[in-house]
Amino acid sequence: MVESAVVTLVSSFFIIVILYICILRASQYFNTPHVVHFVSIISSISLLFVSVYVKLSSPLFIRSSLVTFSLGGLTSLTSFKFLELAFAYKWTYIRQMPLKLVVLYFLALPRMPESEAKLKDISKQNVRGECFGMILQGIYKFIIFQTILYLIPFEWLATSPSPMWPTSYCIRYGLLGAILYLSMDSVTGISFGFYILLFNIRITPVFPAFPFVSTSLREFWSKRWNNLANVIPIKDADNIPNLFNLPGIHANNRTDIELIEGDIAMPVNNGRTAYIQAPRWPNGVVPVEFDGVFTNNQRNVIIGAMTTISQNTNDCIRFVWRDTSHPVWLRIHSGQGCWSHMGKIVSYGAQDLSIQIPSCVTHSVAIHELLHALGFAHEQTRPDRDTYVRVYYENIQTGQSHNFDKFAQNQVNTFGEPYDYGSIMHYRNDAFSSNGRPTIRPILAGYENWEPYMGRGDKMSAQDINKLRTYYSCP
Numbered sequence: 001m002v003e004s005a006v007v008t009l010v011s012s013f014f015i016i017v018i019l020y021i022c023i024l025r026a027s028q029y030f031n032t033p034h035v036v037h038f039v040s041i042i043s044s045i046s047l048l049f050v051s052v053y054v055k056l057s058s059p060l061f062i063r064s065s066l067v068t069f070s071l072g073g074l075t076s077l078t079s080f081k082f083l084e085l086a087f088a089y090k091w092t093y094i095r096q097m098p099l100k101l102v103v104l105y106f107l108a109l110p111r112m113p114e115s116e117a118k119l120k121d122i123s124k125q126n127v128r129g130e131c132f133g134m135i136l137q138g139i140y141k142f143i144i145f146q147t148i149l150y151l152i153p154f155e156w157l158a159t160s161p162s163p164m165w166p167t168s169y170c171i172r173y174g175l176l177g178a179i180l181y182l183s184m185d186s187v188t189g190i191s192f193g194f195y196i197l198l199f200n201i202r203i204t205p206v207f208p209a210f211p212f213v214s215t216s217l218r219e220f221w222s223k224r225w226n227n228l229a230n231v232i233p234i235k236d237a238d239n240i241p242n243l244f245n246l247p248g249i250h251a252n253n254r255t256d257i258e259l260i261e262g263d264i265a266m267p268v269n270n271g272r273t274a275y276i277q278a279p280r281w282p283n284g285v286v287p288v289e290f291d292g293v294f295t296n297n298q299r300n301v302i303i304g305a306m307t308t309i310s311q312n313t314n315d316c317i318r319f320v321w322r323d324t325s326h327p328v329w330l331r332i333h334s335g336q337g338c339w340s341h342m343g344k345i346v347s348y349g350a351q352d353l354s355i356q357i358p359s360c361v362t363h364s365v366a367i368h369e370l371l372h373a374l375g376f377a378h379e380q381t382r383p384d385r386d387t388y389v390r391v392y393y394e395n396i397q398t399g400q401s402h403n404f405d406k407f408a409q410n411q412v413n414t415f416g417e418p419y420d421y422g423s424i425m426h427y428r429n430d431a432f433s434s435n436g437r438p439t440i441r442p443i444l445a446g447y448e449n450w451e452p453y454m455g456r457g458d459k460m461s462a463q464d465i466n467k468l469r470t471y472y473s474c475p
Contacts, residue, residue, distance in 0.1 A: 033091040040086035044079040051075040131196040138189025145182035278343020278375035287322035287329035305366035316474030343375035364458040379423040388419040400432040420463040421450035428455035
């Protein structure tokens with residue numbers, strides 16, 4: 001019977017998911033990521049096996065009920081969720097996920113919850129007002145979903161593709177994709193709306209619009225349900241951008257960015273990570289403007305850093321005052337801490353760079369953040385860094401070890417330059433230390449004495465200059 005097949009599939013689905021969550025929670029407690037990897041593979045295979053078995057044992061499984069069709073899609077997407085959680089996210093991120101966000105993650109098929117490093121931060125915001133819009137959108141999509149089912153005979157959707165014309169075949173599968181999307185997104189939209197109302201946790205969509213109205217294949221791919229190849233950075237635990245151990249740094253309270261590696265700002269939920277090569281400023285020209293809060297002396301410190309960069313590139317990179325002819329410009333303001341976006345990420349308007357007064361107003365900090373804005377990452381994230389330095393994870397603050405992740409070989413260009421202990425883009429030896437002891441040390445013979453100087457220079461190294469000139473094709 002179809003009903004018994006549905007019961008079998010639903011019960012198996014919930015049993016597998018619940019067992020997986022229990023094992024995941026145990027792995028979080030005992031810090032055993034390999035167990036999660038193994039169980040994710042087994043759970044994914046088990047869920048797909050149950051779905052195929054029930055389908056084969058019930059000939060009417062697909063054709064007799066659209067509900068069972070949706071459940072088949074549910075099991076497939078959840079199987080990918082198991083693999084995505086285990087292999088696409090960093091273990092430091094997974095280990096910090098509280099139980100209710102783990103549960104929500106498996107319910108979030110077209111949507112993903114906003115990552116939160118500490119639940120105490122969630123209690124400071126009130127987002128319950130957002131639930132009504134989400135519920136109304138879910139109802140609206142449910143109406144469209146029911147209208148499609150009313151106008152199109154389900155027998156035609158379930159017909160074998162062999163007797164169909166190719167055009168009808170493509171149309172049918174397009175409609176099936178739309179039906180699957182609408183059924184999933186209407187249910188999750190309504191349920192997540194009530195979830196926001198109950199738990200006061202913001203849930204944001206992976207894509208803000210219906211994916212099938214994309215104007216290009218690239219846009220469609222950026223709106224897909226699951227991104228198995230993407231690394232989603234976790235927000236710093238306290239989100240206090242104090243990479244330089246400066247006094248008086250304020251906690252970041254902006255809701256439109258997240259900070260990774262201490263001072264790199266990422267737009268919230270834009271699908272972009274620090275592992276994608278940063279865009280350059282066209283022709284090396286960077287329009288800038290200052291907030292009015294800076295004194296003349298403070299402005300001169302930052303302008304001095306700009307002058308240093310321009311002189312080191314023989315004016316190949318130039319900072320100019322913003323005027324009406326510039327569609328994009330760098331807005332230097334006194335925000336919370338010292339941070340910058342990586343590269344030119346804005347297509348129109350101001351791109352922010354924060355130099356908090358007075359703590360961050362130093363020559364070296366200004367150069368460091370300006371180089372981020374020009375597209376440069378931290379030196380110790382190079383893929384070959386383990387040959388030159390050792391990271392002491394036991395001395396790193398809880399929840400901050402992700403700041404010491406490194407790039408894959410195909411994700412960064414070192415421009416043929418050797419590892420640079422003296423780079424102004426290098427971490428200090430005590431960055432994110434929980435006990436005052438070193439978190440990163442040189443290990444290459446003959447370079448041990450560099451430890452107290454790493455990340456403490458006040459000028460660009462020769463290799464910094466070479467890489468910058470190469471990146472911007474300077475003569």
